[in-house]
Amino acid sequence: MTENAIVAEGLTKVFRTFDRRPGFWGSLRDVVDRRWRELVAVDHVGFTIARGDIVGYIGPNGAGKSTTIKMLTGILVPSAGSVRVSGLDPWRERSRYVRNVGAVFGQRTQLWWDLAVGESFELLRHLYEVPEADFKARLARFDEVLGLGEFLQTPVRKLSLGQRMKADIAASLLHNPAVLFLDEPTVGVDVVTKSRLRSFLIELNREQRTTILLTTHDMQDIEALCRRVMVIDHGKVMHDGDLGSLKARYGARARLVLTLKQPVDLAAIAGLPRDGVAWQQDSPQAVAATVDERIDNAEILQRCLQVMPVADVKIEEPTIEQVIKALYQGRA
8 A cells, every 4th residue: 555645635725914905095094994805825725645756736926836835844834624744744743743854945045044054954963863974974965966065164145046055955855854845946056956956856766765746937847857747726736647648638739840852832732631730831841730639640640751752750749838838828
């Protein structure tokens, strides 16, 4: 039986905000007659994540991603619903809970602003009671992947954004957590470090069975790391499944690109399949067909070979960026 690392049921968060009236007289009325309005940030979200899974949690700005993560980490208390992470309640069993999880919030650091990075790590080692040998081994591994050595003696306040993100990622893993929450972890990180970080997270997941919940706007992170994707918008989960089912569900279509041996007039070719196929001629010797998901690409290609002098063929699968764009456009 698969062990569940995260179980969320009916998770809801409602924020109550002051609705200020405009102008001077409106401000006077607000003194004696305050108006409040409710904003539903997360609306009855439920999901289960098995131990050892890497799950992408994506959506536009304001969709409810960070609010969900903050409830899962115990920073916010839900307005309704329940959460269990590694069998613990994040806000009622706080002291036991924090020893089992790590978290990175791209816009906020967990390090001490005036301390050097290395001093912050030492303080975290004592807080989490990490054995010194384990601490040194993990720090050496993080240095190999993230290049921490060049700024270990630098105060956190003097770090660049990319350096701070590297330090925060290392800090979240010093105590070897069973569950890792990553909220925009690659903000400001260079391309080379991103690639190393992805490889490291895959290795960490494989060796330690670390459960990872990732929110990001970098779709390359999602494609490289996640076997499962949850899409949230307006506080509700719109999709929960693998990337293939996401592409199929939201109408992403493959593109067949043909290079021809000699120029042709696409409009004059008889027998060219038209139903479910959108044709485009980029040059006299280059044509492309965008094919509906219900159409067999092999059948279309066979027909093309019969009626056109094809020299080369390339099938372009839709990218995750195109899928997400189509999903949001459909929602709007």
